[in-house]
Amino acid sequence: MEQTSTITHSFTQFEEVIPRSFDNPPTTNHIYRKDEAREMNRKGFILIAIIIPHTFLIPAQEEIVIVQFDQQYELFPTGSLRAIWDLTIVPEEGVKSMLLHAFFSKKAYVKDVIVSDAQGSLNSRMISKEDLPILEINFRERLSPGAEYHFTCDLDVWKAVDIGETEGSFVLLTGYNFPVEVLNITTTLPEGTELRNFFPSDGRVSSGRDTSVSWTMNSLPAGYTIQVSVSFGVLSESYADTLFSYGEDLYSLPNLENAREKFEEALAVYQSLNLQEKVDQCSLYLDRIDGLEEGAPVFENAVELYNNRKYSEALTEFEEVKSIYEEHQVPTDEIDGYINHSKTYVDALTELQRAEIFLEEGNKKEARDHFLKARELFSEVNDTTMMERIDSMIEQVKPEPVSPQRNGIPRLVVGAVLLVVVIAAVLVLMKLRKPVPVYTKEEIREEMRQLKARFVYGEINKKEYEERLDELEKQLKVQESSEA
Numbered sequence: 001m002e003q004t005s006t007i008t009h010s011f012t013q014f015e016e017v018i019p020r021s022f023d024n025p026p027t028t029n030h031i032y033r034k035d036e037a038r039e040m041n042r043k044g045f046i047l048i049a050i051i052i053p054h055t056f057l058i059p060a061q062e063e064i065v066i067v068q069f070d071q072q073y074e075l076f077p078t079g080s081l082r083a084i085w086d087l088t089i090v091p092e093e094g095v096k097s098m099l100l101h102a103f104f105s106k107k108a109y110v111k112d113v114i115v116s117d118a119q120g121s122l123n124s125r126m127i128s129k130e131d132l133p134i135l136e137i138n139f140r141e142r143l144s145p146g147a148e149y150h151f152t153c154d155l156d157v158w159k160a161v162d163i164g165e166t167e168g169s170f171v172l173l174t175g176y177n178f179p180v181e182v183l184n185i186t187t188t189l190p191e192g193t194e195l196r197n198f199f200p201s202d203g204r205v206s207s208g209r210d211t212s213v214s215w216t217m218n219s220l221p222a223g224y225t226i227q228v229s230v231s232f233g234v235l236s237e238s239y240a241d242t243l244f245s246y247g248e249d250l251y252s253l254p255n256l257e258n259a260r261e262k263f264e265e266a267l268a269v270y271q272s273l274n275l276q277e278k279v280d281q282c283s284l285y286l287d288r289i290d291g292l293e294e295g296a297p298v299f300e301n302a303v304e305l306y307n308n309r310k311y312s313e314a315l316t317e318f319e320e321v322k323s324i325y326e327e328h329q330v331p332t333d334e335i336d337g338y339i340n341h342s343k344t345y346v347d348a349l350t351e352l353q354r355a356e357i358f359l360e361e362g363n364k365k366e367a368r369d370h371f372l373k374a375r376e377l378f379s380e381v382n383d384t385t386m387m388e389r390i391d392s393m394i395e396q397v398k399p400e401p402v403s404p405q406r407n408g409i410p411r412l413v414v415g416a417v418l419l420v421v422v423i424a425a426v427l428v429l430m431k432l433r434k435p436v437p438v439y440t441k442e443e444i445r446e447e448m449r450q451l452k453a454r455f456v457y458g459e460i461n462k463k464e465y466e467e468r469l470d471e472l473e474k475q476l477k478v479q480e481s482s483e484a
Contacts, residue, residue: 240269291328315342348377372453
């Protein structure tokens with residue numbers, strides 16, 4: 001009686017659908033019952049079973065060699081795949097025909113099937129056993145026992161790949177009851193994805209228009225079970241935009257460590273999608289994070305010096321931070337504020353020191369001038385404490401009031417004489433081409449500075465300040481034109 005030989009083959013990672021093994025032969029609860037098996041033996045069928053998901057192996061009654069088995073899987077973003085099986089086998093003596101059964105998971109759906117050999121297409125149909133979809137292919141009675149027989153099977157299978165929002169995976173689990181001389185497996189990743197990991201590690205990765213992983217295995221013994229798997233990241237611009245937005249929020253907190261992680265994840269996707277503008281945006285933020293992390297210890301030390309009123313030392317540290325920030329394209333507004341305040345404090349303290357030196361020397365006029373300059377500088381940084389301290393010092397150097405002269409020439413006579421002198425001077429100046437200035441330029445500018453200080457201190461009102469300032473500016477112009 002003709003014997004039946006069995007090849008088993010299974011792939012992907014869904015729930016087990018047909019629990020068979022070497023130790024547990026088929027029972028009446030399985031797809032093929034004993035009476036069906038006897039009927040197949042009588043007719044001399046060879047059964048090739050392809051299972052989704054887990055492998056099972058049925059004891060072989062006759063040996064057969066699979067000369068070559070090429071498996072190509074093209075994965076799609078929808079979770080479907082296209083499988084092309086290219087087999088070359090040697091039929092047993094006395095076997096006149098073959099029947100191929102491919103079992104699929106309940107979750108899978110076989111949309112299209114094309115099976116052909118050298119003589120054309122083969123008959124195929126979808127049947128169901130215990131609610132499981134089964135592909136049945138009839139090879140017809142035209143086989144030459146002992147000769148190599150070659151055929152292909154082209155399948156379009158839905159829901160065979162696990163693809164999530166950010167990553168996907170494909171696991172192929174195959175088992176064979178007969179020796180396989182050469183087994184080639186190739187998996188091509190879906191469009192818009194990037195390879196992450198694959199197993200076994202001896203697979204070969206090719207990248208071009210499509211990325212694929214392939215394995216070649218030789219001289220596999222009967223009963224050998226093989227598992228290969230790939231995982232890949234889903235390249236989504238919208239998902240990368242979400243990562244980028246998270247990065248910006250973390251950067252503003254600032255939570256630089258986690259912000260860096262989000263920007264690096266977004267950068268990898270943007271680079272894979274060749275979105276150069278967004279690549280540049282991520283790179284800018286990553287560069288700024290580098291600068292902020294490098295400048296952080298220097299900035300903290302500078303702030304501590306500033307708070308301890310060591311403004312000269314703080315200024316040096318802040319300028320170093322500014323240099324780091326500019327190198328890494330970090331905005332320097334905050335640092336510029338600290339630098340300006342530190343410079344103002346340094347200048348104000350310098351003026352205050354000069355005033356105190358002149359006061360010790362008894363030069364109250366110079367001391368007063370420098371006190372007023374220091375007070376003006378402290379007012380720029382709104383340091384009311386130092387302004388009040390200087391106010392108390394200025395009280396010590398107020399000019400003594402001039403008492404009226406009781407004896408001597410009456411004030412009226414003196415005033416008349418001065419008026420005559422002034423009128424005479426004006427007449428003389430009018431006759432000259434270049435009027436002689438009453439003050440030198442340096443004296444005029446000094447008077448303008450003192451006038452401003454008197455206004456800031458509150459000794460004169462705004463109207464008096466503006467009128468006198470206008471006179472001094474006119475005198476300065478006259479002096480400058482006379483020297484021209």
